[in-house]
Amino acid sequence: MALQIGAVAPDFEAETTEGKIRFHDWIGSSWALLFSHPKDFTPVCTTELGALAKLKGEFDKRGVKLIGLSVDPVDKHTKWSDDIAETQGAAPNFPMIGDTDLSVSKLYDMLPASTTGDANARTAADNATVRNVFIIGPDKKIKLVLVYPMTTGRNFQEILRVIDSLQMTAKHRVATPADWKQGEDVIIAGSVTDDEAKTIYPQGWKSPKPYIRIVPQPR
Template sequence: MSLRLGDIAPDFKANTTQGEIQFHDWIDGKWVVLFSHPDDYTPVCTTELSAVALSYADFQSRGVKLIGLSANNIDSHEGWIKDINKLAPNAPELEFPIIGDEDRKVATLYGMLDNLDKTNVDKKGIPFTVRTVFVIDPNKQIRLTIAYPASTGRNFPEILRVIDSLQLGDKYKITTPANWQPGEKVIVHPSVQSEKVKELFGDDVDTVYPYLRFTPDPSKKTKA
């Protein structure tokens, strides 16, 4: 199954480290980051989950729920979480659930299985999951997908940056330029034309080309 941006995230029932969930019910009108890691008790994965624990409050402040997944059982996850918590003693303990997907049903549903790295397999030669990320909005639509190779740890501040861009774009008629960071200038959406530009953004619009118009972050202007 090939999932695309704009598709409704497939629903599923699964066991997690925080009990059984029905995914669509668990979303509960929130933004969600569903992300998979190849295996428990592995070096890169341990640093990633520790990094997420450190930035958990940043996701919460944006109204984002986190849920992990790998092809391990719940007992394995619960034991491994102890290692994660010890890695960063000053970080809060892992607070989000991890799906036990030993039969790879959810991983198959979301296209998370590795078909490239022939070393990223279990003892039976069955592929583990890659480092996949799905950002899902409150309407259960997939808004971002990223797949990393098993050898490369993710950059979670980048995922937060994309969420900031998506949430801002949902609220205002804007898009964000390359390398944008929250608070920096944004781009007036191409659909905004004529008198609507002034109505939405006032006089503070820098027109580089008719199709490229910068304006200050409207969320900052509103707060001022």
């Protein structure tokens, strides 16, 4: 069974480029973005790590910690960082997990539990399913899971948009419509009765259908 939204993110200990961590302790009271890569020195992932390094300030503003993962060892991650800096204009400025025994990849259902062997002997194609994004809340529960093919680079602007939605809807009883962006109208959650909504939104709402109740984004 794959990890599902609402499940507690599995805890683990691991070596990273910034020292050994226990994952839940490392998250603390923050949000976290765990994203994985099938192999070091791969082209699409090189562009992704550079892009994410440049956007780190945006994640910091939202209280989101970044952490990457590849099955390769930490010393190889460090060498890869030089290439990322040279070709993308920014090196990773967040920890990268070395998952040489494949334990974290298997714990997060990115590789079958039966997978064995030396990580160094594995190819990117062997690890094609290790291309995931997990957004984890301060409660240590999984809020979003995305799985990408190796040939499609991740859209981090979309991930920021999702985080904005997740953080707002965690505080307010609303949902965000298709293609929503910061500052746009939102939808009153279906769990809110009309009587409750009248108390929360005394100014009323737009309702093209009884089940669609549109209000300005809460501040």
